[in-house]
Amino acid sequence: MNILDTIIKRKKEEISISKSRVPVEELKNSPFFNRQTLSLKESLKNKSGIIAEFKRQSPSKGIINDKISPLEVVSAYENFGAGGISILTDKDFFGGSFEDVLSVRNSINIPILRKDFMIDEYQFYEAKSIGADVVLLIAACLSVKQVQEFTELSHELGLEVLLEIHSEEELKHINSKIDLVGINNRNLKDFKVDLQHSVNLKNQLPNGILSVAESGIYTVEDYNYLKEKGFDGFLMGEYFMKSENPIKTFENFIKII
Template sequence: MTILDKIIERKKQEVADSKSKISVEQLKDSEFFGRKTFSLKETLKSKSGIITEFKRQSPSKGIINDKVSPLEVVSQYEKFGASAVSILTDKDFFGGSFEDILSVRNHINIPILRKDFMVDEYQFYEAKSIGADVILLIASCLSPTQVSEFTELAHQLNLEVLLEIHSEEELVHINKSVDFVGINNRNLKDFKVDLQHSVNLKNQLPQDILSIAESGIYNEEDFKFLKEKGFDGFLMGEYFMKDENPGKKFGKFVSNVSI
């Protein structure tokens, strides 16, 4: 069983537990459910193109940074031009929580991507209820039919959809409704990073789809390489989060790559 298999198995248990405690109708009554969402399609063009990330830990790296608060970090991210912020809400494997989004939603005016492992329709109502604007669908743990159905539901809730792929076999998961295709430079099964593999995959995407380079961007050279290859956006977490001041690190990065 891979790490991804373990995460999905635990996630299904977690969702079943949440369903037994809070109904969809209760989620619809939350403070943020009726709010007007921010569009990543718009901010990708008007800001840096970088989706920064708040992530305390990961299965492959262990603790990355558990000393900073979401609000102090994401406020700096926004200040220095982030197009959006990705916030991990998985607790068991990434140390995240819904509170990480709830604590910042009223304080920033850029889209929030709820980064989690979406396996059930219930989670989309959760995402809407905590103030997310974009959700992540991971092709390797969903069927093409599920991707299509989940995308339709997300759009009904005015949430944009980032579909993540890593292999040529997963290209069949792409449909005309997804808003962005993210290509993960890191293989979720063995956690190896290969930027050229991502470029090769990008060249096989439909021409009218917005592409996001995800993970494994460890320095300015990696970023410039992927930008030159035509990616529309870049999801970067660990590179900034491993610094004691992630927001300041991001500001310096943006200045150095002349965005």
């Protein structure tokens, strides 16, 4: 069993518990549920293109930064020109929580991506209830039909969809309603990073769809290389979060690019 299989197994257990504790109708009564969402597609066009991620830990790297608050980090990300914010809500493997989103939602005015392993309709109501604007669908753990159905549900709730792919086989998960396609430079099954593989996939995307390079972007050179190859967005977390001062690191990065 690879790490993705392990995560999904645990995620199914979590969802079952959440459903028994908080029914969908209760989620619909949350303060953020009727909030007008923000468009990541539009924000990426108008800003740096960077979706800056708040990330405490990961299965491959362990603890990255567990000493700085979400509000302190993401407010600075917005101030220095991030086009969007990605926040991990998986607890067991990434150290995230809903509270990380809730604690910043009223303080920033750029889109928030709920980054998690979305495998059940219930999770989309959760995302809406905590103030997310965008959800991540990972092709590696969903069928083509599930991607279609989850995309439709997301749009019904006013959420945009970032579909993440890793291989040519997963190109078939793309449908005409997907808002953005993310190409993960890191293979979720073995965690190897290959920027050229991502570029090859980028060249096979449908015309006109916004593309996001995800993970494994560690230098200005990586960013510039991917930008030159036509990527519209860049999801970056570890590069900033692993530094002693993520805010200063982000500020300096923006100045250079």
